[in-house]
Amino acid sequence: MSTPANAAVAIDGGELALGGGLLALVRPALDLLAPGGVLAIRSRNAGLRDDLPAWCRVEHHDYFGVERDADGADRHLVARGGLGLPAGRREAGFALAPSAEGERFTAATVLSAVPFPERADPHSGFAPRGARVEPGGPRYPFTLTERDRLAPPEVAQLYDQAVAAHWDAARDIPWAKIPRLPRALEAAVAQVMTFLAENELSALYVPARFVPQIHPAYAEVAMFLATQLADEARHIDAFLKRARAGGAGVGISAATTSHSLLTLLEARDFTEASFLLSVLGEGTFLDLLSFIEKHAPDEATLELARRARRDEARHVHFGLAHLRHALAHDPSLPARFEAVVRERAARIPQKAVPAHVQDALTVLAAGDVTPSAIARGHEAFRGLLETMREGRVKRLENAGLDREQAERLSELHTPNFM
Ligand SMILES: [Fe+2]
Ligand SMILES: [Fe+2]
Structure with a gap:
């Protein structure tokens, strides 16, 4: 030598x-x-x-x-011998220039400098993206290892927005401003809140099942979902507080809701679950929350619906971005979505909105129990169903489905809204 x-x-x-x-x-x-x-x-x-x-x-x-x-x-x-770390340079960092006070160092900045790889290696385990990985590590069971099936580029920005928008259900809702409402109206509010909380529980559990499947090279997706889980936890907390704060307490849980939410919990594929939960379900809830906001009989209910709707808009935004991205790379998706929605519809025996939910939304919109007020409330409820239908079709088209398919899928959507 x-x-x-x-x-x-x-x-x-x-x-x-x-x-x-x-x-x-x-x-x-x-x-x-x-x-x-x-x-x-x-x-x-x-x-x-x-x-x-x-x-x-x-x-x-x-x-x-x-x-x-x-x-x-x-x-x-x-x-240097041939074993050990693969050859390569250390990742270049980026020192932040001194900036105006209040400027934020965002996850979106990092993602644009250290982009998602197209595919991720299961042997890199929990190594942060950008790390040089020593060979010999075990294989990890992550199943979501492809950028185009998982990680839309908007996700880091949505994560940044979510972190900045967090609120506190104990402090930020004017709980002291709940007046003594007529008994029937308070019972309607409490029933609507019970329904919301039950659906929010599924929105907490369903995305949580997919977090351990996400390869850490796409950590921003898991981090965004963590903010979504925190949002749902806050919604559950706040809705149940509102049900109890006016004296009526938690109401009825419908079998329709139960059937509908089980089909969500049992979705096996992240893209399918995101389609059902975020685009169809949370999308429909945006219109429901607007309706509650519009007809809220007190400031606490109004503030609560307003804040929850803003959070849900972010969840829907991620769902749509994920879907658009996935659809652009997988032309078989629309047919799969149709099959999933049909199969789901077949598993939900009821075809109408749960009776207690219909009644509560009618009384909420009526604001009173006189026959003329109830007639108005009934009309408002019919209008809500139409608004929800239109909103779903628009969102499905926005995600990349054609008009006819969007209408078919909207028609087949669960009567439970989520
Ligand atoms: Fe929520
Ligand atoms: Fe949500």
């Missing part, structure tokens, strides 16, 4: 012994080199003449021997 004349990298080890800290300089220096690249180690520690060749044998690096410097120090030459 001939001795290389020039080293690509040189370090000065002074009097450090190999076991006395010198490796903390040697190893990172070797990591910078491609296999075969040469490191020169200057040293005044004579013990290194025995220790360094032995260490190189164990670590599969090539030791080329030692020579004397002009000033009498040792100069050892080591070539």
Whole structure:
């Protein structure tokens, strides 16, 4: 083996012994080199003449021997072996320029500098995107390992928005401003809140099932879903508080709701679940929350519906972005969606909105129980169903389905709204 004349990298080890800290300089220096690249180690520690060749044998690096410097120090030459980290440079970081106060360092900034890979390696485990991964790690059971099936580029921005928009259900709702409402009206509000909370529980559980399937190379998707889960937790908390705060308490849970939500919980595929839950279900809930906001008999209910709707708009936005992205890369999706919606419709025996929900929304919109008010409330409820239908068709078209299919799928959507 001939001795290389020039080293690509040189370090000065002074009097450090190999076991006395010198490796903390040697190893990172070797990591910078491609296999075969040469490191020169200057040293005044004579013990290194025995220790360094032995260490190189164990670590599969090539030791080329030692020579004397002009000033009498040792100069050892080591070539990096082929094992260990794959060759490559350390990720370049980016120092933030001093900026105006209040400027935010966003996840979207990071994602644009360190983009999602097209595919992710299951052997990289929980290694953050951008890390150099030492070979030999175990295979992880992540199943969502393709960018185009999982990670729309908007996701980091949605995560940033979600974090900035978090609110506090204990403090931000004017709980003290709930007046004594007529008994029937308060009972209607409490029933609507019960229905909302039951559906919100499914919106907490369904996306949670997919988080452990997401490869950490697409961590922003898991992080966004974490904000969505926190949103749903807050909605459940707030809706149940409103049901209880006016004295009527939690109301009835319908079998229709139960059938409908089980089909969501049992969805096996992330894209299908996101389509059913976020685009169809949460999309329809946007119109429901607007309706509640419009007819809210008190400020707490109004504020609650308004805040929940803003959060839901983000969840729908992610669902749509995910879908548009997936549809652009998989032309078989529309047919699959149709099959999934038909199969789901067949599993829900009831075809009408749960009776207690219909009645409660009618009384809520009536604001009173006189026959003329109820007639108005009934009309408003019919109008809500029409608004929901139109909204669904529009969102499905927006996601990339054609008009006829959008209308068919909207028609087949669960009578439970979610
Ligand atoms: Fe929610
Ligand atoms: Fe949601």
